[in-house]
Amino acid sequence: MKAEELSIKPEKLDLVQLKERVLKWLSVHVPTSRIRHILRVEKMSEELASYYGINQEKAKLAGLMHDLAKYFSPESLLQISKSEGLEIDSVLAVYPHLLHADVSAVVAKKEFGIEDEEILAAIANHTLGCPGMNQLSCVVFLADTLEPGRGKTPDLEDLRQLAPKNLYQAVWLTSDYTIKHLLGLHSLIHPRILLTRNWFMEKAKKELHEHKSKQTIN
Ligand SMILES: [Fe+2]
Numbered sequence: 130m131k132a133e134e135l136s137i138k139p140e141k142l143d144l145v146q147l148k149e150r151v152l153k154w155l156s157v158h159v160p161t162s163r164i165r166h167i168l169r170v171e172k173m174s175e176e177l178a179s180y181y182g183i184n185q186e187k188a189k190l191a192g193l194m195h196d197l198a199k200y201f202s203p204e205s206l207l208q209i210s211k212s213e214g215l216e217i218d219s220v221l222a223v224y225p226h227l228l229h230a231d232v233s234a235v236v237a238k239k240e241f242g243i244e245d246e247e248i249l250a251a252i253a254n255h256t257l258g259c260p261g262m263n264q265l266s267c268v269v270f271l272a273d274t275l276e277p278g279r280g281k282t283p284d285l286e287d288l289r290q291l292a293p294k295n296l297y298q299a300v301w302l303t304s305d306y307t308i309k310h311l312l313g314l315h316s317l318i319h320p321r322i323l324l325t326r327n328w329f330m331e332k333a334k335k336e337l338h339e340h341k342s343k344q345t346i347n
């Protein structure tokens with residue numbers, strides 16, 4: 130069927146076809162419950178992107194592809210990471226599952242031809258974040274933890290309220306939420322989530338300070 134027959138622009142049709150291809154691939158590599166999570170992340174990424182005036186199509190694509198490698202074996206994750214030249218530090222060596230974010234970006238590029246560096250970075254940053262990551266990465270990072278299927282605890286509900294209002298504060302406090310959760314599980318914590326938390330805490334506090342200074346001057 131041609132694009133004109135569907136009354137949508139060719140680039141739109143490409144996106145529809147791409148999503149169909151990704152969903153077909155996911156149906157083979159990922160359980161149905163995870164696909165539902167992925168679709169909720171796609172939707173929330175799009176919503177947050179619209180609040181912050183960033184590219185919604187990129188946010189949707191990054192959300193749709195963020196967990197492509199979620200069910201790859203630890204051996205595959207390590208092997209692909211090594212062949213891609215990714216650094217395997219001591220935490221990743223013990224817990225290769227954390228590499229699924231970086232490896233999902235590799236799959237997005239190799240399997241689906243995604244070349245956009247912002248989309249690839251947003252996929253790679255969805256679990257641990259990254260100090261100074263851009264707004265697209267921030268919205269996918271938030272959507273992964275805050276999508277409605279994650280539960281309805283007061284902490285999560287507070288973070289969902291905050292996410293469309295203050296992006297940097299939301300990334301800081303969502304990192305805190307994840308770190309507290311991992312402490313409760315007596316789990317290994319990768320230092321990058323701490324670096325993400327520190328960077329966005331400083332950024333949010335600086336913005337708040339500047340906002341207050343402006344109010345005083347006015
Ligand atoms: Fe993930």
Ligand SMILES: [Fe+2]
Pocket residue numbers: 166170195196273
């Ligand atoms: Fe996820």
